Amino acid sequence: DIVMTQSPDSLAVSLGERVTINCKSSQSVLYSSNDNNYLSWYQQKPGQPPKLLISWASTRESGVPDRFSGSGSGTDFALTISNLQAEDVALYYCHQYYTTPLTFGGGTKVELK
Amino acid sequence: QVHLVESGGGVVQPGRSLRLSCVASGFNFSNCGLHWVRLAPGKGLEWVALISSDGTNEYYTDSVKGRFTISRDNSNNTLSLEMSSLRVEDTGVYYCAKDPSPSGDTTLDSWGQGTLVTVSS
Numbered sequence A: 001d002i003v004m005t006q007s008p009d010s011l012a013v014s015l016g017e018r019v020t021i022n023c024k025s026s027q028s029v030l031y032s033s034n035d036n037n038y039l040s041w042y043q044q045k046p047g048q049p050p051k052l053l054i055s056w057a058s059t060r061e062s063g064v065p066d067r068f069s070g071s072g073s074g075t076d077f078a079l080t081i082s083n084l085q086a087e088d089v090a091l092y093y094c095h096q097y098y099t100t101p102l103t104f105g106g107g108t109k110v111e112l113k
Numbered sequence B: 001q002v003h004l005v006e007s008g009g010g011v012v013q014p015g016r017s018l019r020l021s022c023v024a025s026g027f028n029f030s031n032c033g034l035h036w037v038r039l040a041p042g043k044g045l046e047w048v049a050l051i052s053s054d055g056t057n058e059y060y061t062d063s064v065k066g067r068f069t070i071s072r073d074n075s076n077n078t079l080s081l082e083m084s085s086l087r088v089e090d091t092g093v094y095y096c097a098k099d100p101s102p103s104g105d106t107t108l109d110s111w112g113q114g115t116l117v118t119v120s121s
Helices: none
Strands: A004-007 A010-013 A019-025 A039-044 A051-055 A068-073 A076-081 A090-096 A108-112 B003-007 B010-012 B018-025 B033-039 B045-051 B058-060 B068-073 B078-083 B092-099 B115-119
Touching: A004 A090, A010 A019, A019 A039, A019 A090, A019 A108, A039 A068, A051 A068, A076 A090, B003 B092, B018 B033, B018 B092, B018 B115, B033 B068, B033 B078, B045 B068, B045 B078, B045 B092, B058 B068
Parallel strands: A010 A108, B010 B115
Antiparallel strands: A004 A019, A019 A076, A039 A051, A039 A090, A068 A076, A090 A108, B003 B018, B018 B078, B033 B045, B033 B092, B045 B058, B068 B078, B092 B115
16 A cells, blocks of 8 residues: 655644645655656545645646645655635645555644644 | 535444445536545544446455445436444544546545444444
């Protein structure tokens, strides 16, 4: 199974600050035949289902604010939130869909300082 | 607009069975792979099962193989999860999720609100 390791587990930041969440996979999720990274990022707020923010490591979903961006390739990825807003307080998960069993990172909790 | 509505959750004793359903609307159901994902209390997301658009291919996480069966009815836009020999560790919120590819090998782009399963004596 591909193990997804997120860091940090949690962080507290001030409004307007930049947040970076890291995600490392135990093996590459880059499919060489199409040069796509099979990596997504989700946001989950209490009592709500996960919401897809980023797919293919760096493709922002329609309607997701451009302060959210994804980067990385192979085994090392990052989600960056520039200019943190109050509504961004949530849990964030990375997810690999390169192979079954699909796996998720343990989650990173973003709180306001 | 995509809608996925789960039902069938509840409190069940260990060893018993439960059937979850997910009714979908707002997209071409028969062209999409479908997944079940669960969120256990105090833990992270765990993928449970996947079924391809035509129902011919099914995949499961190891811990549910032989106990859970995923199925779909494309004529009624319904996804199901038959769970048997339930264990305490199966407790959690179960989400159905849509995958835009027929084979279910891309990301999960829409999720239902979830249904809570509690396995307890």
